[in-house]
Structure formats: C-alpha cells, structure tokens
Amino acid sequence: MKRIFLSLCLLAGMVLVGFAQKRVLVEAESFDHTGGWVIDQQSFDVLYSSYLMAHGMGNRVEDARTTVEFSDGGRYHLWVRTKDWAPFPTGPGAFKIHVNGNPLEVVFGQSGDAEWDWYYAGEVDMKAGENELLAEDLSGFNGRFDALYFSTDKDDAPVNDNEALLKVRKELLGLTDGPEEVGNFDLVVVGGGMAGTCAAISGARMGLKVALIQNRPVLGGNNSSEIRVHLMGRVDQNHYPKLGRIVRELDNGDPGNGNPDAARYGDERKLQIVRAEPNISLHLNTHVYDVEMDGNSIKAVIGRDIATNQEYRFEGQYFSDCTGDGTLGYLAGAEYRMGRESRSETGESLAPENPDDFTLGTSNLWASLERDQPSGFPETPWAIQFSDEYHIDDYKADWQWETGFGNFNTIYEAEQIRDHNLRAIFGNWSYLKNEKAEKYSHHELAWVAYIGGKRESRRLMGDHVLTQMDIQDGVMYPDGAVTATWTIDLHFPDAKNSRYFEGEEFFAGTKHIKVQPYTIPYRCLYSRNIDNLYMAGRNISTTHVAFGSTRVMRTCGMMGEAVGYAAFVAKKNNASPREVYNLHLNEFMGIIESPVNIYNLPTLPQN
Template sequence: MKSISQLLFFLLLSLPLVAQDQVFVETESFQNKGGWVIDQQSFVVIGSSYMMAHGMGRPVKDATTTVSFPKKGKYQLWIRTKDWAPFPKGPGKFQVIVDNQPVKMVFGESGSDEWKWYNGGEVDIKSDQVNLALHDLTGFNGRCDAILFTNAPKFTPPNKLDELNAFRNKLLNLTGTTANAGQFDLVVVGGGIAGTCAALSAARMGLKVALIQDRPLLGGNNSSEVRVHLRGETDQNHYPKLGRIVREMDNGDPGNGNPNGNEYGDARKIAIVKAERNIKLFLNTHVYKAEKDKDKVTAVVGRDIATNKETRFEGTYFADCTGDGTLGDLIGADYRFGRESKAETGESLAAEKSDNFTLGTSNLWASLERDTVSSFPDVPWALPFSDEYHIDEARSDWQWETGFGNYNTITDAEKIRDHNLRAIYGNWSYLKKNKSEKYAKRELAWVAYIGGKRESRRLLGDHILTQMDIQEGKQYPDGTVTATWTIDLHFPDPKNSKYFEGQEFFAGTKHIKVAPYTIPYRCLYSKNISNLFMAGRNISTTHVAFGSTRVMRTCGMMGEVVGFAAYMAKKYNTTPRGVYQEHLPEFMAIIKDEPTASSKP
C-alpha cells in the first residue's frame, strides 16, 4: 500500500501544474543572509542545507531576499522548520515577513523537534516582485529550511524525505541541470587538513586535481569555524619529506576555541591552494551522489550549499577525505562503525562486546572580558546546572563533547550539536547569575555551530591498523606516515555522567603513550573500490588504533602520501592496490625523497 501511494505522489508531481502556481524558496539561497548562517551538517538527513540564527542569545539581523511570482493573488504560505529544544517550548522563535508585513504565526516554538512544514496562513501577493525576510526573535538558533507559496487548493507539501527531495528538485528545476566540471586525474572529496594536503601533494606531482569542500573554508576542524589546534608531530618522521605540506598549512598553536578566529589561518590555507595551477577548488559543495562502474567510482555530484546548483566531477582516481567516509558510503565501500570486541581484534583495549560507541563531537566556545556588566537571557530549555554541578570555565577545551554511543555522529549530527548548545548556554547562564564576581563583565564572544567530529565510519583497506601494530612498532614494507600521538580514547567524564546520565557532554581520557610508528600505505585505499583512496580519520583502523591516528598533522601526512600514490597509479595506469603490489620500491623511494624518484610523467 505504501509503494502505491508513493507512486501516485510521484505521478502527480510529474504532471504540469495546471491552474496552480507554486513558489519554492530555499532559505540558504537568500541574497542577503544578514546575521543568519548556513548549516549543511545534516544534509544527509533532511536533504538540504538550512539557515540558522546563531546569535548566542542576541537576535541577529534579518536575512532578506526578493522573489518573483508568476501572478498576483492569494497564496497559502508554508514554512519548513522545527523547534530544536522543545522543553516544553524552545528558544528558536522567528517571524517570516512578506513585503514588510509579518505573518501572524510565530515559528520555531511548536513543541516538536521534527523537521516539518507549518501552515503560515494565507498571504495576498500584490506584486510580481516580493521582498521576504526572516526575522529572528531570540538569537538562540532558530532555523528555517524552506518557504513555499502555493495556490493549489488543499495542498500540503510532503515531509517524507524521498517525496520531499523529489518535490524540492522539481520546483528548483534541479533535474537534468547538472553542470560538468570536467575530467580530473584525482577528485578529492573533503577539504580538511587531510584532503587539502592530498590535493596539494597530487597537484605538485603533476596531476589535475579537483578539491571539493562542503564549507566556505578549508582546514576542517582546524578552520575558524571549529577551532581545534593541530596535533601529532611532523619532525619525528622516518621519512622527513612527509609533513612539508602539513607545515605549510600549520598556523602555529592558537589552542582550542581561541576567540580570535584569525589565529587559524583560513585565508592563508585558501591562498596556498589557489596558487596551485593544477588544482580547481570547489568550496560550499556537498557531494551527495556518486556514480560507479563495477568496482570503480566514475563520478560524483555535488550541490552548492547556498545556491543548490549541481556540479558533476569525473575522475580517474578519488580520495575520500570527508572524515565521515561519505563518498565511501555512497559508492558501497566496506567500512566499520563503532568498537570491535576483544575476541574480534585481540586488542587488550578493545571493548568486551562490539557496539556503536564512538568518540563524540565538540562545539567549542569562548568568552571575553568587557568594560561593562552584561546579562544573559533565561534559558529554561537548556541543561540545568547548580551549585552542586557546574563547569567553572571562561573558555572551553576539547572536553566539551557529546556522542559516546548515545547518538550516531552522522545521522544525529544536528541533535549532537544542539545538545552541546544546550549545555553551553545552560552552564553560561548559571555562571552569569551565580558567579557574578568572576563573570559579570564577561560575554560569550564565540560559540561554534559547526560540530568538530572525531569518529564515524572507518573505511576498510587491505590492512586494518591495530593496537598491536602501534604498541609493538611493527615495521611493514609499506610503512609511510610516522604517527606519534597517544592512544587517546575518550569516554564520558564520571562526574558528568552522575549528573547527566545518558546525556553526557563532557569527556575524559587516559593517554596511552606510544613510540613513533608507521602507518602502512595499505590503510589508505579501499579494499573493494578499486580506485578509491582515503586520508584522515576515516582510514582503515580499529577503533582502538584510531585513537592514535586521528589527529590532524598525522592525517595531513596521510594526504601527502595519497597524492604520491595517485601519481604512481596514473604513471603506470594501475590501481591504488597495484601501486603496492607492483611498484612499491619506486613508491617508497618517493616517500623517502630519493633522487631516483624525482621524475614525473
């Protein structure tokens, strides 16, 4: 019965809109964003980016745009939104303004935390060009995905994801309009430290490279949007050539959550990439579709997170540097998620039973001392703090972390971020009201709305790095990246668990020191997708070994190795596996920077 109803929906959708006019507006395409920000982190869940009023408790400036209408008259207004913290009604209230007239309904306080369409009532369109505005009322992360005007009688827009995507694509005219970016030797998906280093490495070896990043900045967790400092060493390498590109990306050590975003070197990272003639950089492009021929990736399709325009990228080789293993998942690469058991891996630090526990996601924050006393709004929807338990800090560090198996770090990314915000705002409200001698003149200066993820999918390669590989310092013939970080596995802080059991947002760890060890090249390509490399936190490791490999300088060196391997693969028209099986001595000579390996195709 369900399939029949879906078929009828799609058939109706494909018919011309006779005597009906529908105007569909994606809010992220607003011409003037005002103080609103684009959030694309949950694209895989809701099929779109959306706009959010991230004002840290201060209402943000209106987002505005102009919309063309096919004809004047009465239209039903629909708004796609949610109440992100419905306890019982949340903080994200906003208004929609049509030609300077606010509609009667206030959105974002429905009491439901599900994304859905809300009926905003009838509006009278009196002009061919109409001004729209999103007017924030609280500064506490109100959000709006899309706006629909329709004169179709008794029409309700769809909420089910497959139906919504078809509806969205139809009205945005996305079907069959994909632009072609061209053919590349290497398509790198993900512009964090690992992906950026992979693109630079390959380009400098003479390959034609596309670097695709779903945000406006490069650097991932090391960008000013997330503000995590780089860790791992580049100067303890067995092969000193590795780490040179990482050092170009390195902007010193501004620490975690520095309120001065300039300390993270956003502009410099982009300038380094744009200086490479062999790289085409595509920012704000979320890859959501992949094409395959047998066991090979042939192309990927990305959607601009602001304009929704789509671009197709063809490639000989691809590198998944997304952290989440997004491309690997789209194309059917084998992967693991969560912890393996001791029986499965033989690791002493492994869990007794396998499960979906992963390290969590952080949203860092910072306050600054001001000249005058300031207040902070009441936050009854936030997590509650007390004299008995609060966190007496003026700036966060890595410990502010949510996940730990209570949430899926991919499908629950929005919930995780929102839980972190409820913790941050709740604790800050307590400090402002109860510790005025220390915090009266302090003001929240910055709160990350982009989550800094640690763990999700780990794509499987021909070798899976283990705790024993690390602690025994095993030397494999294809050992490349030298890693130095401890086995650093996070868990909920016991005191935090006592007061917020099942809702932990604060982490602890026990650092297990390791001697410098090498990561085999076989961890950097897929075991079942023949032209797919990977670099970053999604490489082929166990959960335990991942605790050491995941830091960004180490991940950046993985990217450098992938660039060299892609060069070798192209030179001999072989696969990533073929580089290992047939050309390892020459490949390792490049890693070692031996003069005999300096020629290029």
C-alpha cells in the same frame, strides 16, 4: 530573485478554478542576503538540504532577506519548514516571516516538536513581479528554517519525508536536467580538512589535475576558524623527514582550542596556498551526496552548492575520501566499520568484551572575553540546568566539551549532537552569569561554534586494518608510509558528568597511552573493495582502538600527502591503488623517502 525557481504547473493539464496551479519553493539557504543568519549544511545527508540558523549567542541577529518573482499575483497558501530545536517544553528558536513588509501572525520555532515539519502560515497576497521575503529572529538562540513553500491550493501541502521531498526540491529548483559538468580529473578529493587539503596539494605538485571539493566556505576542517581545534601529532619525528612538509606549510602555529581570535587558525593562509596551485580546481561550499559507479570503480561524484543549490558533476580516474565521515566511500559501497570491535575479534587489550556502537563524540567549542562594562545573559529554562552542586566553572571550553559516546549517531544525528552541546553551553553560561555574577559579570560570550568538530564515525576498510598491536609493537611493514606519534587517546564520558547526566553526557575524560613513533601502512589508505578509492584522515582503515592514535590532524595531513604521491604513481603506471602496493611499491616508497619536484617529473599519461 536569483537562486530560486518558480514552477508554474504541478502536472501537465491539471486545472484549478480555471487556471494552472502554481507552486513556488524558496530555499532558506538561497536568500540573497542572509544577514546575521548562518548556513548550516551539517545535516545534508539527512535532510538533502542546508538551512538558515540564527546563531546569535543570545542576541538577535540581523534579518535575512530575499526577493522572489511571481509571474501572476494573487492569493497563495504558505508553509514554512522548521522545528523547535529545544522543546523542553518549548524552545527559544522563535522567528517570524515577513511578506512584502507585512509580518505574518504565526511565530515559528516554538511548536514543542523537535522534528522538522511544514507549518502552515496562512494565506498571503503576492504581487506579479518581485516580492520581498524577510526572516526576523526573535531570540538569538538558533531558530532555523529550511524552506518556504507557496501554493494556490491549500490541499497541496508539501511532503515532509526527506527522500520524497528531495524529488520535489529537484523539480521546483530545476535540477531534473542533471548537474553541470565541471571536468575530468586525475584525482578528485572530497573533503577539505587537513587530510584533503594536503592530498590535493601533494597530487597537484606531482602534476595531477586535481579537484578539491569542500562543503564549507573555508579549508582546514577541525582546524578552521569555524571549529578551532589546534593541530596535534608530530611531523619532526618521521622515519621519512620530508613527509609532512605540506602540513608544516599549512600550519599557522598553535592558538590552542577554541581561541576567540578567528585569524589565529589561518583560513586565508590555507586558501592562498591552494589557490596558488595551478593544477587544483577548488570548489568550496559544495557537498557531495551522490556517486556514479562503473562496476567497482567510482566514475563521478555529484555535489550541490550549499547556498545556491546548483549541482555539479566531477568525473575522475582516482578519488580520495577525506570527508572524515567516510561519506564518499559509503555512497560508493565501500566496506566500513563504525563503533568498537570486540576483544575476541581484534585481540586488542583495550577493546571491549563485546562490540558496540560507541564512538568518540563531537565538540562545539566556545570562549568568552572580559569587557569594560558588565553584561547580562538570559535565563535558559530550555537548556541543560546547572546548580551549585554541578556546573563547569570556566571562561572557555576545551576538548572535554563533547557529546556522542554511542548515545547519538555522529552522522545521522549530527544536528541533535550540536544542539545538545548548545544546550549545555548556554545553560552553563546562564548559570555562571546569573549565579556567579561577582566573577563573570564583565565577561560575555565571544564565540560559540555552530559547526560540530567530529572525532569518529565511519572507518573505511583497506587491505590492512591497523591495530593496537601494530602501534604498540612498532611493526614496520614494507609499506609503512606515514609516521604517527600521538597517544592512544580514547575518550569516554567524564564520571561526574555521567552521574548527573547519565545517557546525555556532554563532558569527556580520557587516558593517554603513550606510544613510540610508528608507521601507518599504505594499505590502510585505499579501499579493499572499491578499485579507485583512496582515503586519508580519521576515516582510514583501523580498528577503533588504533583510530584513537591516528586521528589527529598533523598525522591526517601526512596521510593526505602520501595519497597524493600514491595517486601519481597509480596514474603514471595506469595502476589501481592496490597495484601500487603489489607492483610499484618501491617507486611509491622512493617518493615518500624523498618527495620529488614537479619540474623533474616525467610526462604523465593522458586519459
């Protein structure tokens, strides 16, 4: 009964058959018991909502259940917002809704339409008081729904436009009075991957009051158990050897990519380290989707809990965009780039002749395990089809399982990218299980990522844009703060994969161009036009080519450490991030060279 809102009136004074019209919105992600369904927020920036998904890897998942209270019983019309995620011509995402123990006749998720829409489920009898809703998965192959909408008026079909629907959500969820105030912070870090986690810890240990906001239940981003990418980049070849110590503290060893043992990625270790910091206010499951501006400065960010839909407001003096997608910077109006620059613009030999929208792709890793007993796997006519001529003969995935490459927008088509990856994974596994049973009969899928591991999207522009020449020439700028060691590693579609799936590639190749350890200037870590915005991670100020080297997670973690130190210098001197470079660079670089201990710090000025 919690986490839902019953709206009794559509408009003041509206009358329908002698009584006020009633509307009820039940958000799927707010179900009291999600069972085997998972909460997916990856498309929040498109849908302005999370949704529930039955990610069973071919096995039906446990039902999701909730209760909703109606002030008056009676007949209601019901709509379900869903889609057919793999309509080739009809996808596998079938599910049913039960109301008070009665399954509705309509089977959802098999419409043949890949777009989100409201589907009419018919009339239902609702009791005054508590009513039970249940979502029953019928396939185990990623059926999904966003919300349930009840109305006493059949003509009151809900709107489907995402922005218009946001207003309806706010009204029916009781969010129109504004978000709950969390507090005023010295540093608000948005994004809890390696970069954001390190920035929060670094700033907190320097005495800053820090809010760390992460839109998933775990920290670590691509290095979490949800995505399972191992840490790359070196922390032992630094020009400043003490930078990277927080990265080492969070490092749980090298389990490789896509290891089926979730514990190897150290989710709990990361959480314990952050929760041990008295200056960090940690907010998991909170997606930042709005900002308040004061001129060219960010005043506050607004986040929504991805499960309860409660909204929160975080005010701050400095902000750091560690989202990877540059979400905070984009909302604030920061200058950014996305895609590849031309060779004539940057002078880089590795840049293309003409600029384009090409970006590195997103991976959904997977792994199988050998069991004592043989197992089957269903045919998947809705998935990508494989053959003796072309299939991928392996027990697990590595980084090459990748979709994007300019064929999809990695931000606004994140759901389609993930779904394309799933069609490739399930289609290939079905082929292996059914056509190569002598090799794979005793193997079964142990884990498939449903959260996409992104590589590239927006890059926020700073006062310096790192280039290929900066890297290969080893230019040592006076503000060279973070030592990077990874190759220039730019992915592209695998040639054979392109031959069979042109325009829909899901397998990558690369060519590693070795570099000597080089430094990333501090000026790449703050926005050139938003006065109090830092950034750390894969969205820092680089060209596409240079990004191929800076993007790996140990390097991103060191960026976060540097941002925490810079925010301390800015706070101490009441300076902007740019003024730290112009007026206080020696102080900042002194901390980079030998990070100080919080107990030896001077008293920081108060807001």
